[in-house]
Every structure is written in C-alpha cells, then in structure tokens.
Amino acid sequence: MKTHLKISNRFRELLKQELQLWQTDGLISTEQSSAISQRYQLDQIAKESTNRLLFAIYIIGATLIGAGATSFVAAHWEQITPSAKIGLIVACMLTGHIAGFYLWKVSAKSPRLGHALIVLGTLVFGANIGLIAQIFHIKSHFYNGLFAWAIGAIIMAYAVESVPNAFIAMIVSFIGFCGWAGDNPQSFCYYPFVVAAVFLPFACFCRSVPAFSLSLFAIGASVVVYTGFGSEMIASSGLAAPGAALLFFAFGLLLNRSIGFKAFAFPAMVVATVFIAFGAYLSSFHHYDVSYSNLFEHRMWLVPTICLYAPALLMWSFVFKTILAGQRISWFAIGVFFSCALVAAPVALTQVSVDSPDSFWIIVFSNVACLVLSAGLIVNSFRAEDRQFFWAGVLYLALVITSRFFEYETGLLIKAVVFIACGISLILAGVGFENYLKQRRMTNE
C-alpha cells in the first residue's frame, strides 16, 4: 500500500463504504473506484480483521495458559527443589526470547507477537533476579536488582533493536537511581552520564523519537532528583531544572538545522519546556527561605548541574551568533530562554553575592518566569497558528494564577470569583484563538 501517511483501518473501512456511494452517485467512474480500492487494499480489510481477531484470541489464550501455568507452579512452589525452581524460571525466560526471536526475525510470520515475547522474556528476566535472590536468601538494596535488570534489558534492546526493551531499561534504571540517590546523596552521580552514553545513542540508532524523549527526560530528571537529595529543593527546581531546559532546548534548535535528526528537534524542545515549567512553578511558591541555606555546603551535586550548563551556554552562544547573522528565532525559544534565566539567576545570586537578595526576589522572578513562559507559548501559537502552543500557554498560566490564589487568599467568595473569571477567560481565549485561526485560513485561501 503506497501512501505517505499512516492510514488507519477505520479510514479504510469508511472509504470502502463511501466509494460505493460515490460510484452510485456518478462522482467517480468504475475504473477510478477500482484504482482507489487497489491503492488502499480495501478488499484486504475483511482478511486483516480476521487476522487481528485471531491474534487477539492467541494472545488471550496464551495469557490464560500462562496464568494457569503460573498458578500451578505457585501452588507447588515450596515442593520444588531450588535447582528445579531455577531451571523453571530460566526456561520461561529462554522460551520467551527464543520463540520471540524466531517469530520476529527468523520466520517473520508474526513479528509483533515475536517482539512481544522478547519483551515478556525481559520482564521475566527481571522477576528472575528477585526470585533467585529469594532462593539464596540474598537481601540487598532494591536498586542493585533494578540496575542488573536494566543492564540485561538494554543489551537485549541493542541486540534486537527493540524500543520497548530500552523503555524497560530506562524506567527500571531511573527508579533504581532514585533509590540510590536517596541513600548516597554525596556520592558522585554517574547516572545522567550513563544515560547520555547508552540510551541516547540507542534512540539515534533506532531513530526512535519516544526513546529519545525519554532519554532526555531521564537525564534531566536524574540531575533534578540528585540535586534535591544532595542539596535543597530550591537548587533542584531553581538551578538543575532550568539547566536541563536550557541544554535540551538549545539541542533541539541545533537538531532542527540537521538533516538526519530533524524529527528529534521538537521533542527535545518539548522536554525542555516541561523542565522549565516545572522548575519555575515549584520555585514560585513562597515557602522557600534561602536566608539560612547554604546550597553549596555539599558540592557533589554541582558536577552534573555544571555539566548541564556548560554545553548549554556553548550551544546558546552559537544560536545567538546565528540570530545576529539574521536567522530568526521563535517566541517559544525566547520565552524558554528568559524563563530559565529568570529562575536560575536569583537562586545562584543568593549564594554567591555578599549582599545576597533574599527569597522574596526568587519568588518574584520565578513568577515572572512563569508569565514569560506562558507569554512565549501563546504568542508563538499566533505566529505558528498552532493550537498546542496556545493551550499549553493558557493552561499553564491558569495553573500559576490559581496556585498563587490558593497560596495567598483563602476567602471562599473571592475563590469563587477567581475560578469563574479563570473559566470565562479560558473559554473566551479559546474561542478568540479559534476565530483567529479561521480568519487566517480564509486569508490564506
């Protein structure tokens, strides 16, 4: 089926129904109807539907058999000797992997089922680590088991080019990292560097946008979490989060100029926006008081944080050079950049300057950063005629306003007025934006 779009089955079913009507009404000829039918393989719909149903039945049947086998084993688990237990659980894992590889890569008869079986094999591998630890009475930190699981999963991901296996590795390793960071806040943090060295290349190798986005998120989130444990919350939201945002956004701008990785540009910018939105929002609450805080009392958290800022500043200097050379930059980028600066600068200054500004300025600047970010998104939505930016900006603004309101005012009557005003404003803004889009479409036509 040659098309440049991913065609849904629902579309094909509707098209098949409509083709008959068009032909009856004389809108298209028999030859044209036949050509369209052939192009979209409309006569295969029934057969594909049967195949899908059969596949679903196989999966349900296999799941039920698997559940029954598991129950049988569980009921007799204590009677099974340790060697037999290990043999059984390893056999389950190997069966999943081997059967999956055969169906996916060898016979290619059921690639999806095969891939699913390999993923199942990796999940069983993770469970096996826990079971073996139990059999031999090994009690260690839970994150050691998770890291072992992640290593096995990423090796399999690379071997068979499996994005779900990479996802398992990333999620499991991140959870393990959070546990490790809680126990070792002053130890050197390898995790973000490992993610950058292992998971990012995988995403590029497989050209997977979800894997790329999750890798960036894992890098930024791990630095934010580690900074939170190693220093204080304000360092986490006020320094680490903006650092991640600056780096990823600049990375996205540079990817946009590349030939092979343009598809990664927008996801990188979205991840960056999430971090600065989170950082600015958290820093905008009034409960921070940095007067008695020494964020640099323990310094290990500075290493990964500086590793975010250093390449970010290099990349942004390159971006500014291109702007000075005449390249245009979006309001989105301006909004993110200035938001990051507004959040990070006062937090850094409270610790560096002798006449340091107090928490009041962090709160003010963070709130301004929230407004700047919203403004950047909303203005960009008008320039790009894109709803996603508009609603992201408007909803974030509404969140910030209502949060401020709940923080500083508790009167029920005023709450009611503000809620109603926010709701009406949202509706009016949405309607106004849709009208604007409609006018622009009419102008373009």
Add this chain to the structure above:
Amino acid sequence: MNKRLILFIVAVAAQLFILAAVPAQKIHTRVTGKTILLKTAPVDPYSVMSGYYVTLGYEISNPKGLTGWKEGSEGMPVWVILQEGSNGIWNAVSVHDKRPTVPNDCVMIKGKVSASRWRIEYGIESYFIPEDARDKVARDLRNNSREAKAEVKVDSSGNAAITKLIIQDRVYEY
C-alpha cells in the same frame, strides 16, 4: 550464522550471566564452605519480619569485649575468628581489621561494621520465608528467640551463607 543471530545470542548470554552472577558467591560458599552453628540473638520483637525476610541477629554480631575490637566506620570490613564451644555453637574469639591467619580449630568469617558502628553484619541477617510459613516462623522466633540457632556455611575467604534456621528441635529450611 548471521549477525542478528549472533547479537541475540550475546544478549541472552548476558542475561544468563547476570542471573548466574547474582547468587554466584552464595553458591560457592554453600558448595565449598564449612558448616557451623551460630546462636541467634534477640532482635526487635515487633519487626521480626521485614517484607519477605525474617531478620536475624547473632551473638557474634556484638563484638564488645572481643580481643582486637575498636569502633570503626560504617561499612569497614572486619574478620572475626570463631571457635566451636562444647555445645556445638561457634563463638567469636577475636576481631581483626585485616585478614588474619586462622588457627586449625577455628573458622574465619568476614563481616562489615554496621551503620550503628558497634555491630558487625555478616550478610546472613535475612532469611527468606515463604508466605504460608511466615506467621508461624515469626511467632516461633519471637517466643523462643534465646533458643534459636542458624546453620551457616563459611568458605575459606570468610563469606557466609545461611542454610537453616533451627528453633529448639524445629528445623526451618527453605
């Protein structure tokens, strides 16, 4: 053999290697180690169970009064010399901060200083109990903590692995 198959085999082998590495030391200790009996010491009666594991304390975990003991930093490795008593229970004789020479009738067990800095942990403080036996074992241990013993295997490097829990004449082996 094509490249895809080779990579797949390498990945499966890596997972099997990880699974083998998890219990490798314990298996080695169980196979090559000498069997000794250690007397357990009472632990917090309200937290005998920790998830799926029963928490065990030992008389040899308390090094106070032992020759060579001085309070160390958390995680510091120590080696403890054990000698068998007349009742078949092995007791601590001395503690060393470097691997010592082991007398003929003694056994050396390796441990590390706990977070509290005045106890030693040997990696045998947890024993997995199946769900249906958990309540029974926890109650037995709570009521007879002074009469509980653990059968442990110790290899030539001092690594230990618990094999049985014995309370009076009842043996719990999982």
